[in-house]
Amino acid sequence: MIDGASFVGLLPSELLRLHQLNRMTVISSMEGMLPSEIGELRSLEYLEVRDNSFDEQIPTELGLLQNLTYLDISNHKYFTESTIPSGLGNLSSLKKLYMSHNGLRGTVPPELFGLVSLEEMNISWNSLRSSLPMSMELISLREMDLSRNKLTGMLPGSLGSLESMEILQMDVSKSDVVGDIRDIHTMFSLVDRII
DSSP, rough: OEGGGGGBOOGGGGGGGGGGOOOOOOSSSSSEEEGGGGOTTTTTEEEEEEEEEEESSGGGGGGGGGTTTTOOOOOOOTTTOOOOOOOGGGGOOOOOOEEESSSOOSSSGGGGOOOTTTOOOOSSOOOOOOOSSOOOOTTTEEEEOOOOSEEEEEEOGEEEOOOOOOOOOEGGGSSSSSSSSHHHEEEHOOSSSSO
């Protein structure tokens, strides 16, 4: 386990050689770029790199971390030209995904909606302009926050098949999504809260 609280500046390259590392937390201390070599830490199960000043792109190599169950890459003010890597759809063990407050652009990769183990997804407060896929396989999903983006298209009927869903947050009134929020209320007989 690595706790990055004692590191300041660039992410030390020595960390990226710890191939047996299973947990890494780096909060509020790093700058520069999140290196692509992070994809070589194949034993990682928990990766929390939030509230830093990373810039450039989110490395596509994160999609190689097949053992990840927890990924928090939130609150990076310089990711404004970055997109969500479609390779994150390969993380079949992932249960928690947090990518809010990054200013991310582009579309939401449809591959994310095929993560059958995913329980929580928060990609709010970005600049994603995307439609939601008509088919979703998020059978374990309990919480999903898509708010403060620029969603487009139809509200997919597949939302109603997500039987584990408890909380759904999305700004239908502030997006170009076509559909009636009352339809979602009808779809979800077990949802505790829709915002």
